[in-house]
Amino acid sequence: MSATQFSYLFIEILALSTVLKLWLARRHVSHIAAHRAAVPDAFSGQIELSDHQKAADYTTAKTRFSTLGIQFDALLLLAFTIGGGIQWIAVQCQSLFSQPIAQGMAIIVAVLLLSSLLEMPFNLYRTFRIEARFGFNKMTFGLYLLDTAKGLLIGAILGLPLLFGVLWLMEKMGANWWLYVWSVWVGFNLLILFLYPTFIAPLFNKFSPLQDDAMKTRIETLLSRCGFTSSGLFVMDGSRRSAHGNAYFTGFGKTKRIVFFDTLLARLNVNEVEAVLAHELGHFKHRHVVKRIVSTFLMSLGFLWLLSLLMNTPWFYQGLGVDPALSSGQAHTALALLLFFMVMPVFGFFISPIMSAYSRKHEFEADAYAAEKTRAADLISALVKLYQDNAATLTPDPLYSKFYDSHPPAAIRIGHLQSL
16 A cells, blocks of 8 residues: 555545544434423433433533534644644654654653643533533532643653553564563553552542441442452542532452442432442443453454554555654654554544444343342432433434443333333
8 A cells, every 4th residue: 555545545534434423413413402392201200301401402512512522633633644743743852852762752742742732622611611501510620720730640650651661662572562562551451450449549539438327238238149349338529520420340359449429329319329239230240341351452452463564664654644764763663653543543433333332232231130139120210310410311313322322322221121
């Protein structure tokens, strides 16, 4: 393949994926508007019309705003690649740093920081305008800046040594470097799974042991019945940042924690909390977490192998706006790594329905497990409250949902639980 052919292919795929995303968003908004006037029959008597319409308006606002982000991301990617942005940054970094590995790291860090800075206005508008307009945002601007600073610091502490190691391995380990890099990547992710609950998450939120003795007894009985052990039951101060409610498991092995948002506990009764927890336990019982981790690792192995084939082909660089003459030593590996993982999502978008379907299958299995260990009616009641409190639309466009939704649409999920 020539550089020109690859350039045209990249532009065509980027244009096709962007148009498809915009078309799906338009379908989604139109479908929601067409069903805004009445609560779906499956939720009649459970969801008020005002709440249904709030969810419709909230989802519409988010979706319409996302179309700006879709177009901006496409233009930014073109500016970095075909437009010569990465080429210019690489030239500047090579003039500022004498060591090749420092040059490579500077190129990647500069692109990532610049991308984050340019995308910050979108995040600010989403948080302080859209979320605030619908009563969800509880975060102050000062807290937003503090979270951003903490995220950058943690990213530097953990990410820079990893990046150094990856670039060194790519340069020193010969043709099979991708196997060594993959091993380091796997080890790094497993380490984060252990570190996150105890050392990282508490830097952003306060975690307190669950104090409700009656609820704690019910939960511990359920855990025993399901053969599950954890390092503790915790309540997170989610209300400090958002009115949205949730519950999740975090950690791996002996560091597993069960975490409830305080907003969730304020809304659900004991039976409903038990049912929501049983659903999460279903993911562990069916080894969904392990399956997802393994599938992610296998995909990353395939991506690194593909990168090993592309990084020695001049058309790959030229086709994305980078002069191969710039590429030498670690700068060469850094440019290959950066370009590959910037453009890969463009090609990967078309398999989104497969990944979403895989995730929805897991949700159905976890629901079935919850219906077996608790009452399906309690999980239905909890879900209805969560749909209401989180302003989740009850009428998503079916095709949009197939591309984006990791959970089944509300009506289908409730219908499945009722059949159990």
